[in-house]
Amino acid sequence: MFKPVQIADGIYSVGCRDWDIRDFHGYSTYEGTSYNAFLILDEKNVLVDTVKKEFTDELLDNISKIIDPAKIDLVISNHTEMDHSGALPGVMQRIGQDKTVLCSKMGLKNLRSHFTGSLNLKAVDNGEELSIGKRTLTFIETKMLHWPDSMFTYIKDEGILFSSDAFGQHYAGDCAFDDEIGDAVMDHAAKYYANILLNYSSRVQDLLESVKESGLDIRMICPDHGVIWRDDPGKIIAAYDRWSRQECDKKAVVLFDTMWSSTAKMAREIAKGIESVDVKVRLMNTRKCHRSDIMTEVMDATALIVGSPTLNNGIFPVVADVMTYIKGLKPKNRMAAAFGSYGWSGEAVKILNQEFDAMKMEIVDQGFKVQYVPKKEDLDQCFELGKKIGLKIVERIENK
Numbered sequence: 425m426f427k428p429v430q431i432a433d434g435i436y437s438v439g440c441r442d443w444d445i446r447d448f449h450g451y452s453t454y455e456g457t458s459y460n461a462f463l464i465l466d467e468k469n470v471l472v473d474t475v476k477k478e479f480t481d482e483l484l485d486n487i488s489k490i491i492d493p494a495k496i497d498l499v500i501s502n503h504t505e506m507d508h509s510g511a512l513p514g515v516m517q518r519i520g521q522d523k524t525v526l527c528s529k530m531g532l533k534n535l536r537s538h539f540t541g542s543l544n545l546k547a548v549d550n551g552e553e554l555s556i557g558k559r560t561l562t563f564i565e566t567k568m569l570h571w572p573d574s575m576f577t578y579i580k581d582e583g584i585l586f587s588s589d590a591f592g593q594h595y596a597g598d599c600a601f602d603d604e605i606g607d608a609v610m611d612h613a614a615k616y617y618a619n620i621l622l623n624y625s626s627r628v629q630d631l632l633e634s635v636k637e638s639g640l641d642i643r644m645i646c647p648d649h650g651v652i653w654r655d656d657p658g659k660i661i662a663a664y665d666r667w668s669r670q671e672c673d674k675k676a677v678v679l680f681d682t683m684w685s686s687t688a689k690m691a692r693e694i695a696k697g698i699e700s701v702d703v704k705v706r707l708m709n710t711r712k713c714h715r716s717d718i719m720t721e722v723m724d725a726t727a728l729i730v731g732s733p734t735l736n737n738g739i740f741p742v743v744a745d746v747m748t749y750i751k752g753l754k755p756k757n758r759m760a761a762a763f764g765s766y767g768w769s770g771e772a773v774k775i776l777n778q779e780f781d782a783m784k785m786e787i788v789d790q791g792f793k794v795q796y797v798p799k800k801e802d803l804d805q806c807f808e809l810g811k812k813i814g815l816k817i818v819e820r821i822e823n824k
């Protein structure tokens with residue numbers, strides 16, 4: 425779609441779809457993404473956020489289908505990250521360099537760090553209100569959701585929340601609204617939460633709590649990526665509440681990599697053992713599954729079981745990549761165990777245990793290593809290890 429979409433009386437979604445992007449700072453966007461920006465027509469015309477620099481002309485073109493961009497009086501930057509601010513200098517050139525760009529206090533600092541020169545920046549306070557005619561905008565600081573500069577802009581008259589990166593999804597399909605895309609949106613939203621926000625879960629909890637306390641009436645949520653929540657904004661708020669509590673399912677993720685299939689054989693038997701006690705299992709080869717898909721599965725898994733052959737006294741590089749990624753996203757309260765095949769020195773299991781310690785995971789077994797190719801009795805032991813882990817998961821879930 426290369427046209428603006430009216431989302432409410434006098435309010436338009438004017439952003440752009442990026443059909444081509446497949447790697448979004450390490451996140452796999454199989455279907456591309458969108459950079460949403462919103463135009464509010466009132467006594468003062470306001471643009472909320474911009475897009476990635478390469479899409480500047482497309483954004484201006486979309487705006488021109490509604491009003492002359494020079495008639496925009498004010499721009500709000502809810503978030504400094506380049507996919508929402510990259511077009512700012514070009515947009516301001518077109519609409520007028522003297523026009524004000526409103527942002528949070530940290531936004532002011534961060535926008536200055538990104539763009540030297542002529543942006544006319546003005547910081548707003550948390551909770552500050554601004555009348556733009558028949559509407560009043562309220563600015564809500566949302567520090568570290570997910571950058572220090574992040575904020576929301578809220579129109580109380582219509583209950584519309586411009587939520588920046590929160591509640592977003594990397595989606596670039598034909599649908600503009602939650603009711604058009606249907607349930608598939610929740611998979612996109614879960615992947616987005618797991619990969620962008622999981623590490624800020626305690627802040628999400630605080631934010632949801634303060635929204636509840638203040639009685640904010642939210643009838644529509646407009647994130648900067650993906651579809652707009654107009655049918656059931658409560659659904660994504662409830663999901664954020666669930667995900668940010670880091671409550672897990674009766675489920676384990678078994679990750680592994682392998683050079684000559686020995687660790688793969690062990691992984692399969694461990695997975696069978698886990699499944700034998702009716703625990704859901706995801707068996708994921710780190711060279712075949714993208715780290716962001718692995719992370720999505722880890723988000724609601726009680727246990728993370730990781731296998732690596734020993735390579736040059738270390739763990740396999742792709743396993744290290746995924747472990748580093750998972751560590752940064754700080755999944756909490758997880759069980760863990762390591763396994764792997766080795767030839768002579770066999771350091772991989774020990775290194776993986778150190779990683780689990782650093783992630784504050786509960787190591788439920790010291791791990792199992794097998795020299796070269798696993799024999800029948802080794803594989804039986806792997807099955808038993810899986811079963812033991814599965815039973816521990818059942819116990820934890822049932823004692824909740």
Ligand SMILES: Cc1cc2nc3c(=O)[nH]c(=O)nc-3n(C[C@H](O)[C@H](O)[C@H](O)COP(=O)(O)O)c2cc1C
Pocket residue numbers: 681682683684685686687688732733734735736737738765766767768769770771795796797
């Ligand atoms: C390039 C290379 C380096 C290796 N380095 C080590 C090592 O430092 N220590 C060790 O115990 N085994 C080492 N091995 C042996 C493997 O760990 C062993 O072959 C293991 O069975 C491979 O498991 P896989 O079939 O799951 O890949 C190395 C193997 C290769 C191919």
